[in-house]
Amino acid sequence: MDREEGWLRFNQRVLELAEDEDVPLLERARFLAIFSSNLDEFFMVRVAGLKRRLATGLHVASSSGHHPRALLERISRFTHELMLRQTACFQDSVAPALRGVGIRIVRWSDLETAEREDLHGYFRRSVYPLVTPFAVDSAHPFPYVSGRSLNLAVAVQDPRDDRSMFARVKIPSSLPRFIESGGGGSGRFVPVEDIVAAHLPQLFEGMRILEHHAFRVTRNADLEVDEDETDDLVTSLEDELLRRRFGPLVRLEVEQDISDGALAILTRALGAEEGETYRVPGPLNLAGLSQIADAERPELRYPPMVPAEPHALAPGDLFAAVREREVLVHHPYESFATTTERFLALAATDPKVVAIKQTLYRTSGDSPIVESLVEAAREGKEVVVLVEIKARFDEQNNIQWARKLEEAGCHVVYGVVGLKTHCKLSMVIRQDDDGLLRRYCHVGTGNYNPSTARMYEDLGLFSADPEVGEDVNDLFNSLTGFSRRKHYRRLLVAPAALREGLLEQIAAEIDNSLKGEPARIRIKVNSLVDEEIIDALYRASQAGVNVDLWVRGSCVLRAGVPGLSENIRVRSILGRFLEHSRIFVFSGGWRPRVWIGSADLMPRNLDRRVEALVRVADSEQCHRLVRLMDLAMADTTSSWRLEPDGTWSRATHGSDGRPLVDLQESLRGDRHLRVVESG
Structure with missing residues (x-):
């Protein structure tokens, strides 16, 4: 499977948490915000990387056999589906549920007269001094649109000669995403672009406002610093950070009701291709829902977390x-x-x-x-x-x-x-x-x-x-x-020896299985995309080794394929906490060898980073980490399960209809299940 598709399926699982009505309401809003932020970064880095390969002529197929252009088309189709699904989740489920508890996200047309008067004053005090309209004509080229900024595309007409003109208004990034009408406590929030749009006649005095539409640009934000050619890495990196704002466009988001004419102007001026343009029902940039999720409504969030002191x-x-x-x-x-x-x-x-x-x-x-x-x-x-x-x-x-x-x-x-x-x-x-x-x-x-x-x-x-x-x-x-x-005593260190060490451990389990000794591999990582490690795990499965993989994010290994990986199970757990630890457990015959550390199973971690795993020597601590892995992989634990066709199925209830164990809640509430116990 493609790494990019594997990552998008991870973000799909984040979206499924937002869709889950059993999740506390404000946490659902937060998961919608996380989904948006994740997608921004995906475009800024992964999609930008594919486009760079095309631009430089590196049309080499990926390990899945897809060329960059075909892969970009697959990504575009899948992302369009996910963004529309996110909007449906917000409009049809989360927003109505928020209204039911007194939190409303309303558009300008829904406001009462008194609310509009209050926001007129807010605009004069806090917005008008910050906003600059930019005309587009022969004397004013289309202005640069910075990455992740929210903007209004505005069409105006001069009533003196009926000449139509186009302009861009940037929404100041210093403003909150949503403005509470009537001051604090009303529970009615207005998207900031609606407030700016309502005051366009003040920004274009004497002009007739024909139409206005919100749009947003995502740009390549990956940095390129040649460390071999620079004498001062810090200075070079600072220079590159300034250039990050001016990277090539990788995505254009527009409101669904934008006119064809306005869209044509934007796509031509910004250089956006058809597959890079995303029509989305407003409001755009739902990452701003994190502001709503922070509302002082503790009854709508996860219960307070009080960490224990070991x-x-x-x-x-x-x-x-x-x-x-x-x-x-x-x-x-x-x-x-x-x-x-x-x-x-x-x-x-x-x-x-x-x-x-x-x-x-x-x-x-x-x-x-x-x-x-x-x-x-x-x-x-x-x-x-x-x-x-x-x-x-x-x-x-x-x-x-x-x-x-x-x-x-x-x-x-x-x-x-x-x-x-x-x-x-x-x-x-x-x-x-x-x-x-x-x-x-x-x-x-x-x-x-x-x-x-x-x-x-x-x-x-x-x-x-x-x-x-x-x-x-x-x-x-x-x-x-x-x-x-290269070699240490209790550490495995990349890039010198971590890959080699893990492959040796996997090979040892294969030998144990062939000799009839206990053989099992348990791994917990954020991402599993390294081909050499995956091939080794396939060989282990074919040799009869049971392989349990707990992967939070992108996974390109196929599990449960007869003759290839029928002995491999892959689980993913997402929830209140971001599963971030990395654990490696090899049965070692009769004596398990357990490692924890910073490395994911990705080429960059194994070959282009300094990473360290430390071997856990205390037998009781090893046992507790094994118990944690087994609990996560148990069929009685709620999780997503990777199917042979590459899709993920979510299991939340057993065959008897009862909820499965929530691993994170179990660890939070029951000290005996924690990795470290008292005493």
Whole structure:
């Protein structure tokens, strides 16, 4: 299957959550917003990449046999279907349900006179100073339309000579997507473009408004920086970020009722082809529904999540606890603040800590992690931070963090030329009471981001094991200096040895099966698109190895095909939390080998990124991770199941009509099912 189609089917599953009336209402609105944001990024990166291949003459068929142009046509058809389905979900289900609880998204024509008067005042105060109309004529070429901006295409007529003219009005991005009429508390929200459209006579004074239609452009937003040719990666990346706004068009969204004449002007001026144009019933840009989803109506959202505090890391000597036994934590069920954040905050102020080394791929706007690193540097500790400034769509934030860290006295590096550093590592070097210098390490599956840690499901291992310490130390040395180390003790590291290590583990399970010993593979990842790994899993299935795959996003492997993959099952779980951890379990004969880490099974992760998996050594922790995998794969657990034809079927109820187990709710509500238990 095509990777692009696999990703679109993942976003289809997100849409199915918005369609599910058993999901709390505001969460359904949020899933509609997530669907839109996901689709934007898909066009900005994946579709843009296919178009670049066409433009450069690389008409090479994909592994599925589709040429780029045919693949773009398939994507266009599928995306048109999904966008119309999203609109139907909003208009026919979510919006009426919102009206039933006093939250209305209304158009200008639906407003009462008093509401219009109130919004006239809002326009004069907060909108009019920001709006600039751009005429299009022989003296005014069609203005540049930035990516993801909301705009109005306006046709006007001069009453003096009946001459018709065209103009574009950009909706200021600083304004909320929806404006609440009558001030806060009315529960009636108006799309901001309706307010601007109602005041077009003020913007085009003396002209007759013939028609107006909202439209939106998505542009190529992938960055291209030649690291071998630049002397200053940060400066080059900043220059490229400025050019991102001017990338080629990849999608034009217009309101369904746009006239043929207005559409012809837009498509000609913007260079949009027929397959790139999407007619959608308004309002456009439903990503703005996240604003509605944030309404103060807790009864319409998931119940509050109160993370537990792991007993092993309870208030006390955290370093002593980790020194005694490795600790595995499971977010968001267990607190990120009292584990990972606390680990670095204590290290920053502990006089026995002499150095901290840290990777940062994405972090939050107001990051306690960064503040701890800054404080540690000011305390005179040696602080080395690897900031991955090429983290897509977080480049500008990471450049700012890097400069702040440098100003505080931290040693900031930007990784390895030609590779993104995606591994999640932290190391604290401490002079303990016994006089020994010990390394305390954290190896995680998720970013050091306190904001997303409340929504992303992730795992983290705290360890003072000398082997882990030496491995992490060696890996940091390779990131900050020059090293060709390939093999580690308890780490598998990409790009040098992770692919090779996973293939060896799969081959070992095949041998075990052929020898009649226990053989089983369980893998949890966000994406499974690597051909070599998939072929190895097919061989394992053909050798009789049972393979369980828990894949959140894109999966191009075909499961359950006789003679090829009848021993492979694929499940996907989406819900309140974004399943983000990566887990690899190989039965190893009579002794399971379990790994957690940052790597998905994609060529970029295995070949073009620095990734790290750490082997879980504690037998009880291994057992609990196996239990988690088995619970997710159980037929009694609600999930999507991948069918042999590449479609996904959702199973929410058993044959007796009873609801199946919600894995995330089970982990949230029952401590005995959590990966890490107390005691």
